Amino acid sequence: MRLTFAATMRDTYDGIATAAERMIKYQRQVSTGIRVAQPSDDPSATATVISEKAARAAYEQYTQSGDSAESRLAVADTLLSDIIDKLSAARTAILSVEGSETTDAQRESGAQELASLRDAILEDLTTSFRGTYVFGGAAATVRPYSKDVNGVVQAYAGSTREVTVDVDRGRPVTIVFDGSAIAKGNDAADVFAAFEDAIAAARVGDTDVLQNASNAMMRAFDRTSQAQSSVGTNLRAIGDHTAQLEEAGRASKARVASLEEANMAEAISGLQQSETAYQAALGAAARTTRRSLFDYLGF
């Protein structure tokens, strides 16, 4: 085959261009650490990386929701513990004024203690966290319980609809509670009415009414304990899900890295090889283009 000047020049240029292109590809990988810089670098990897990053963002969002729910549930847990303590104390106070040998002063003291415990429970059930009432249900900004001018606690004004957030796909957790489910449940009247009855009965020593009030408080105690148990379960679930989400996020990150990021050892090695090839192409070009028969003939 005849070798012509144009063909030699074209081959020389093609060789240099190919080597330079390869060198720049590795140079970009080494300098950015990214293998897939644009979709055409690896279309399938690009699509997978987009899905993985969206999934990872979802994991992070669920984790944030879990963190937020966890702090709210921690508050609810503290409040429920306090209510349980207050209900126990109230039943003890009722017992202390039930006996026939109780003096008026003791009964009055018991009544005042019951009133104090009622107010403490009222305070717990009307606690707000980050602008919404913990036990106000979906009404959120409506105070669930309040006293009238005579100091009597009014009926539940909050919502019976509880509020949940998702801490993982398909895993809702209640973060705002129906206060009436704790204070009243299926009873005819709420626990505050039981307190009012107990306070009045303590002053007059009405044992039957005191016993009924004590029973109502016991049921409230059970409901509160049940609610606290549920909160505890949810707190543990959040912890478990957070761990799972973090693990899933790490796995997703590793998958994205394997698809998107450059293998630095391979990239650096490739850069060195392509650099050598580029220099060789330049050297070959310098040698092949400066010699022809004219040089040897002394023209």
Add this chain to the structure above:
Amino acid sequence: MSGLYSSLTMAARALSAQQLGLELTGNNIANVNTVGYARRTIDFAAVKPESSLSAGNGVEVTGIRSIRDRLLERRVLEEVPTEGRSQALAEILQVVESGIGATGKSIDGRLTEMFGSFSRLADAPTSAVARADVLDTAAELTQSLHEMAGRLSGAQRQADTRVRGAVEEINALVDQISSINHAIGASGPEARLPLQDHLSTLLRDLNNLVSVDVVGRPDGSVDLTVGSGRALLIGDETYRLEAVSQPPSGWAAVETAGVDITSELRAGRLVGAIEARDVNIPDYLTRLDTVAYELVNQVNTLHRSGFDQLGNINQNFFTPLAGVDGAARLIEVDPAVEADSRLIAAAGVNEVGDNTVAKSLANLRDALVLEGNSATLVDSWSHLAFRVGRDTRAAVDGLKAQSDIVSQIDALRDSVSGVSLDEEAMQMIKFQRAYEANARFFSTVDQTLSVLFSIVGR
């Protein structure tokens, strides 16, 4: 005496012939970088002797030829259009690809951010900050969709501009070829050689733009047809292509004599640009519009079922769209909602603390609402990015493969028609030595005659 005079004439003719050979070598060397130039070669023949006892009459030049391989030249013209198509597609799609954006930071990232803001709203439905966050992320998403649609439409417009430009270039090349046809007809055989070099280059350029059928004439001129045998050039007569804007898009169709031949065109940069404009980019735009349209529909459907902070129901979050077409360009947050974040419906019941709808909106992130209920909105975007990447890669790989084919054929053509400087150096020596030998012969005959004249003169 007459024999010596004949020898002088023979030597003079030989000197002229070798000088012409030397000039031809110089011409070949001068055109070593001329595109389309086919090396010239000179044909010598011994002049027929006058009688059987004659030593001969020396040499004469019988012709100058350019060395061409018609088969290889035709192969180049067959392969160049495919290279041109791939080149145009690759150039346009690389522009499209550059606008797709990095993974996680383009439409996918904006979608994820917006769903995240709905999730944060579900955590705190009464929070003014969470509501403002929803509006901010929705505005960023709509802005990104507008920009992406704008970039795709811009690439489509650029492709159309290329189509119109290619049609003008084709007409200009056909005009030039027509002029060369005319010049070939009016020239002698030797004068046709440079015209044929130029013609070869123009035909290659023309085929790079659009695949044309070339029919050679006996004198070396050519007739050209395009598409399904539509005349471009018959003799000196040219038939212009027209880029005619078509409603409703306004994109140019290629017409000749009032007939739309766009679908008949086979390959070349013109066809690559048409393909990118009419097939690839519309597909991407439709997919993007579908994502935007479905987003609007899904979000609005949920949003209308919810209550805002003022107790209103049946309020759209996005301004409703009439159809898929242009959805990415037209998507907007409802102006009333944009002006008052309290109108974002987060609640499923008329209670401000409820977050049922906000949760449902956040869960749209995982909802299979596209591609026959098999893909999420982000999945659909990833499929769009995949297609752009796949098409671009196919075009770039196709261009490389086709360029290799054309290079190989060019190398074969060069091996026949190209100028080799080593070979020309040899030719130069050959003609130089022959010239020197003939000059010596001329000198010898001249000296012989001088001897004879000196005897006569005594």
